[in-house]
């Protein structure tokens with residue numbers, strides 16, 4: 001029986017919060033460095049519309065790498081599976097998310113998976129539309145529908161801060177352009193990618209998006225299939241194999257919940273057939289995952305037997 005009350009969640013947050021001091025806020029995107037390392041919040045969304053939560057749930061976070069799993073779903077719907085997977089692979093790398101190392105050793109030079117930066121840049125490149133604006137608003141519309149929140153927008157400051165400093169991502173783009181995996185202007189792609197990563201929401205919205213993935217792409221509250229079942233399945237599989245960067249194996253063993261993290265300290269979780277989870281805890285471990293967020297998921301998974309394995 002999963003966690004049923006906000007009171008139960010509060011106790012788990014209290015316990016996990018002790019670990020925030022073991023992590024550090026990401027500051028390679030300068031604007032993210034302003035987050036409070038002590039923050040920790042969680043929301044769980046059930047398919048019957050119930051939502052329980054604990055911590056400072058009004059705080060907003062930018063999605064960062066969490067956006068990668070959503071843009072993947074969107075592009076799979078836009079372009080179809082074979083087009084997408086001709087340009088990005090399906091295998092975990094075991095490397096940090098921003099690593100450039102494997103690209104040069106692969107032939108063809110397509111990125112190994114859509115959850116590392118190289119792969120996510122290719123995915124963003126594949127978003128259809130007439131302009132960066134149009135492509136961004138199409139993706140944003142999809143995210144608003146998943147969260148059932150038309151007020152979701154993006155944080156201009158964080159987007160600009162990343163755009164101005166994203167030289168490693170620029171290098172990845174130029175490498176991919178040299179190999180014709182991407183064909184558009186690199187600055188335009190970075191503009192779109194950094195806006196995508198800066199899409200901002202609270203953990204209630206995040207938990208609701210997790211619930212849609214958990215329910216195979218269907219919004220159980222209005223009966224609408226927002227993404228095809230196969231797309232949701234593929235996304236959840238990537239969440240298991242590569243969602244927590246090069247800590248995904250250990251996370252699968254210890255916790256066993258499809259999840260995707262971001263350097264802002266967010267974690268999106270989808271317990272198949274049961275519920276969605278949104279977590280915000282900006283203090284990160286050395287691999288870039290929310291240190292207290294992982295602890296919280298570990299407690300939840302153990303206490304309520306949530307591992308899918």
Ligand SMILES: NC(=O)CC[C@H](N)C(=O)O
Pocket residue numbers: 063064065066097098117162169197261262263264288
């Ligand atoms: N791991 C992350 O969340 C990385 C996302 C970030 N926008 C980047 O590209 O560096």
